[in-house]
Amino acid sequence: MAVRSPAGPPPGARGTASVPLLVAGLVVAAACLVPLGYVVWSATDQPPGEAVDFLVRPRIGELLWNTTRLLVAGTLLSVALGVGAAWLVERTDVPGGRLWHGVMCAPLAVPAFVNGYAWVSTTHAVQSFPGAVLVMSLSYYPLVYLPTVAALRRLDPSLEEVAASLGHGPWTSFLRIVLPAISPAVLGGALLVGLHLLAEYGALQLLNYPTLTTAILQQYASAFNGPAATLLAGVLVVFCLLLLGLELALRGRRRRSRVGGGASRAATQVQLGRRAPAAAAGLGVLALLALAVPLVSLGRWLLRGASTSLDLGALATAAGTTVGLAVVGGAIATVAALPVAWLAVRHRGWLSTVIERFTYTASAMPGIVVGLALVTVSIRSVPALYQTVVLLLLGYVVLFLPRAVVSVRSTLELAPPVLDDVARSLGCSGPQATVRVTLPLVAPGLAASVALVSLAVSTELTATLLLSPTGTTTLATGFWQDASAVAYGAAAPYALTLVVLSVPATWLLGRMTLGRSA
Template sequence: MDTVRYGRWLVPALAGAIVAACLVPVGYVLWSAASVGPDEAYDFLVRPRIGELLWNTGRLMVGGVVLSVVFGVCGAWVVERTSLPLAGWWHGALCAPLAIPAFVNGYAWVATTHAVQSYPGTVLVVSLSYYPLVYLPTVAALRRLDPSLEEVAAALGRRPREVFTRVVLPALAPAVLGGALLVGLHLLAEYGALQLLNYPTLTTAILQQYGTAFNGPAATLLASVLLLACLGLLALEMLARGPAHRARVGSGTARPAPRTRLGRWTAPVVLGLGFFVALAVGLPAASLVRWLVKGASAELDLARMLPAAGTSIGLAAVAGLVATAAALPVVWQAVRRRSSWSLGVERAAYTTSALPGVVVALALVTVAISWLPGLYQTLPLLVAAYVILFLPRALVAVRGVLELVPPRLEEVALTLGQSRAGAMRRVTLPLLLPGLVTATALVALAVSTELTATLLLAPIGTTTLATEFWSEASAVAYGAAAPYALALVLLAVPATVLLGRSSRGEAR
């Protein structure tokens, strides 16, 4: 009995401790913002420039999320539910943008044409970078969907369009909403790509306040506005998701879903997909190769690149594993012991991800200097920043799988004599494995390309491919930056392949 009672308290205690650690930067923002007088804060926030930044941030988030959802859902449906030739190859091509960091994509487009330095151009570039966050979970959901549900709807006289809107889309909603939430959070905190695209938002203004005006309180006032935007985004996602439980026993009929025959639309669809892939992958790759070959300042300095690559790989692997382990108790508490408290704890874990990396880094620097001086300028502190920033990626991936694992399976294992630990090890964890692998890969991808927190928290002499790239790209040395950009892409390829295979294999 004591063991069971201990187990019941262990998970919520772990979840609460993890989320409390993630909220340290939020506390720092509120504390710093509170140091500004009410009148001064009001005068600062009602400036026309703040209104312009809010407008830019809001319309970028709306445009980027909507376009990413359109790209992701349409791409997933064409690949998984039509007679598209070479569907497996197209799936890999649509996953490929995951291997191209957003700031590298922005660099490649700006180095090709400055016409993208506008609102439409910025929305297009960020959507081409982030739509795989919607595409991958949508593919996985389509492959898990029992085709008999669609067949029954068709037998009841529903037209194909009605079947899609009334049966398929509601089943895809959790996956699409989770992906859209990640896209929105990334857009709120995006800096590198937007700086290169010359598109001012709250995040770029925060970095400018810290870097040029040295105005910490003003920057944290802007960060508090970002927090409010994040809370609004989380509320919208929760409202759209609703309280429905979607777990089921079994995976439905063990057969592929019927595919819609494209017929005379095959050639236009293939051409359209080819053009889309050319924009998302072909143009950035061609731009990188062009600057690598023709850039006057391009030099392949292996003595500088190899240590940076090794550091990037090590940090990505460690942070990916730690973030996935941290996501497990939080998601377990939210899904298995659903309550307003547990859901609130899970939602709270998302709030920090809307903050720019520099704000999270400064919060951790303040805490380390004041209370934990031994952690200052160490790799563990940098890994902690990565986990705080990218925990939502792991939460979305793990939750998407755990919601489909029925609690009855564990209850049956308990009635057969298994302990709770044994039921978890022999029943639940094997079913969760695809989500855990996906979570680790998603976080590792983000960590390998993280920029602002790394610049501030990395120990002296420690560099990554992202920081080396930025030092050259920010100086407009496109040729010198190209080798590091290409190395970042190559480094991300294994995780991208793993994610692509995982998304198509979850339904097997």
Template sequence: MTAAAPLRVGVASLAALLALLPVGYVVVSAITVGPATVAELVWRPRVGELLVNTTVLVVATCSACVVLGTATAWITERTDLPGAPVWGALFAAPLAVPAFVNSYAWVSVLPGADGFVGALVVTTMSYFPFVHLPVAAVLRGLDRDQEDVARALGLSPRAAARRVVLPALRPAIVGGALLVGLHLLAEFGALALLRYPTFTTAIYDQFQSTYAGPAAAMLAGVLVLLCLLLLTADLALAGRARGARVGAGAARRRARTPLGGATVPALAGVGLLVAAALGVPVVSVVRWMVTGSSTTVDWAALATATATSVGLGLAAAAVTVALTFPVAWLAVRQPGAFSRALERIAHLGNALPGIVVALALVIVAIRLVPGLYQTTPLLVTAYAILFMPLALVNLRAALLRVPPELEEVAHGLGSRPGAVLARVTAPLLARGAGAGAALVFLAVATELTATLLLAPTGTATLATEFWGPAAAVAYGAAAPYALTMILISIPAAFLLTRQVRAGAHP
């Protein structure tokens, strides 16, 4: 362990402790009410119904996102699809549209677009870029000489893809699916507007009626167990194959697979997907801006909410990346039971609704540090807990592509650990850190429930200003805030696209 490692271990442990706070809140609540009450609250038909609804939606959406995300990455990176770079950017663009804005758009256009089918369509259209982006990055950076060798050994193109390409894509696919699943477990706004009951919407209803009642805490406990199941599946499926190599491989242009007669159907398919994922919400928001009878824009309030959302997003992105880098570094460079535990724990906060994380922090702040209650640092802490996985997945993937031999050579030449980090590791991780920060910014700029509870008095963000009129079916009044959320999210989505186009290798 290098001299700088204790600091990394300390920061990684702090990140894990923060992520454990909401879980600690759930555990303490369970101990307080006693096993008999816990059993009474958990073993009831309503919980079974919520479990089925949540599980079915997670499985269906993750499956749909894996298929769409992998297919769109493959068609833009490996085929001669006309305008492939443009289509690749459009496939990342849905990240600029919050899921609850997407549901608002679909419901306002098609009032019957609710229930399971509506939830599946909206969540898939909102989240498939989480799979598309990492898979496209790996495909762009993959050394295709390995496929050539496989072909030279007598394998067919399909067999070569199955035995060479798919194993290289597996960590990206599994990591993207994990992000989709964790987002679904914590999603509230979109599912509430679509009237599809899950644990998250039920927890919100319980907290509204009893604030911090035991029923809500026990439902949150079930969510934690579902998160652990997802994380266990991710650990089993992702594999432990080394992804780094020294050198960038052969630097020569590669011919793309010709689509031939499938070009027109392929263009029609990608066009329909972009129309559903991007066209429906954008056109709907603009239409309500122009024709909505409730559209009255308070420009001063809109500007204030925009500035607040951007500031909170930038602060949370910086804090979250700083907290999660040591976790990713330990998981990749010093794998073991301790580092794996830290990595798994860091994902827990994202599986809980923002309101549960917020209430846990409220209780801790009031009892231990009263001065932190209703302050911006406490709100940023909640964001870091909620969105650690967004930064962690990207940092971990980037570290896997950085050969450890480069760091070892720098150490062997006498460089101090801090200098190695600054001059060797950090530049090679810039793309992964940028992608993680962009994802955190996107999430924070559109976060709703934790912001409602933890924001200092008088603080208004675009998400909170949107939610009131949207929930009251005043679509025109909500439209300016929805459009502004999309506009401020575009630069971060564009940055993510640039990371993919720059290639998978740092």
């Protein structure tokens, strides 16, 4: 049974962190701060007066308003869709049962920019604020759905049974018992959605919805105004810091680890009765909007596009490059996330909190800003890294480390540190206790981290265009180059291959969330 820990730190969190662990966390945080340092350094090229005049322009106010309302509305809708779908699939007798779980995870395999173009090619009505909110939420709600399902799976069903015995109905029990217990997972997913909304470019450009990010890319591409663009990137960083502070305040400091797995039985399902068909229809509409529209649109491009030309050799090369970069990038990001998450969970304090929060800053900036920062630093400090796969992988880690940190931390929070103390009392050293006790407990979170980052790497666009070595083509860049040239039929094979290759990672994420009962 889940028990709230006392106010003091748990046994496993006593004492200070070891020097190697602290150094590893600081190195990871420092790498993530490189883009922020680049933004600050570039912004100083512009006199303060000119910077203020630029930021108070009416156009900047419009961009701020567009970004803010998209961030708020898109995050709220993604949370509503993700939590609602997770509760229906996991806690009710909705017709279709667990089959819906795979369907709800599947939109992760469709990149946001592919989803955006699919909707634009279907109807131009989505080129508006409501359309942008809808398309972005359909693309990113699985980032909330997956951790919510995982949290519901691990929640001790006896808590809900006690609430029912006290006369609470399913809705009251959900609001007063279930939702507070799964709030870390929901907040972590919402944070990822918010960061993605801040940094999204491709889909919003296709949807013709201007935000700070699209303006930054326009400054770089058309006006070649680096200082002005980095001023806008600085505003995005402020958004990121506010978002991180809000998530931290809502998360609180309550500990949720427990010894044992709770009641060894599945939770009692809520009987929907006559509402069951409506619930199934709701999930069906969500699946139709998130999956059927992009897949049908891609099929139309492939079959009817006059520009269709299938170069199997180029397609196979792009697919191999994409898979290799995705797997390696996911593994490196997960390894980098381990010391950060360990410090945040097992050695809580102001320094560990600062280290963890620093890892999120770069993910709120467009990939092109991160790419330019790494290019500038590599040329000035380590020229040998310029135009190498190493620099490209570093860019992926900096951009997508939050996905890994959220996955690893959410699992590590549920691994009781007292088990490490027991292992030490039985003669294990600290590293032995970690390897033999903690790592097996957090293995699902590590696998989910690799899958999440791999999905993000395979669909990354702007940083890949800038950092990849000459002649390197991924499925995402191949699709974008053809789509930008209005060669929609030629772009379709790249998009469809990208979706197909994303299916295994999406399936793995779905399996990981099912946990012990899968």
